[in-house]
Amino acid sequence: xxxxxxxxxxxxxxxxxxxxxxxxxxxxxxxxxxxxxxxLDELDIGNDIEPYRMSREYKAxxxxxxxxxxxxxxxxxxxxxxxxxxxxxKMG
Numbered sequence: 001x002x003x004x005x006x007x008x009x010x011x012x013x014x015x016x017x018x019x020x021x022x023x024x025x026x027x028x029x030x031x032x033x034x035x036x037x038x039x040l041d042e043l044d045i046g047n048d049i050e051p052y053r054m055s056r057e058y059k060a061x062x063x064x065x066x067x068x069x070x071x072x073x074x075x076x077x078x079x080x081x082x083x084x085x086x087x088x089x090k091m092g
Contacts, residue, residue, distance in 0.1 A: 002030045 007027045011018045018026070071084050080087040 001034065002027060 004023050004027050007023050007030065008018070011023070075081050075084070075086065078086045
């Protein structure tokens with residue numbers, strides 16, 4: 001289980017200012033979450049249940065189809081154009 005000092009240390013590392021009341025509340029909530037994880041660890045699911053996997057046949061992304069643009073069309077949405085180039089601020 002997690003103690004108030006550990007939560008205080010994490011808050012310090014994350015540069016989050018917390019009052020004592022908030023530290024106690026978050027400590028309690030974190031410990032409740034960890035209790036649920038411990039309960040899940042104790043479940044006997046046996047070998048009957050196969051882990052969920054996405055089918056290899058399912059495609060989450062569309063096929064990549066190249067589209068040709070003319071120079072004028074490609075530059076039409078740029079804010080700062082000089083000739084056939086997009087003008088950008090100097091880097092460095």
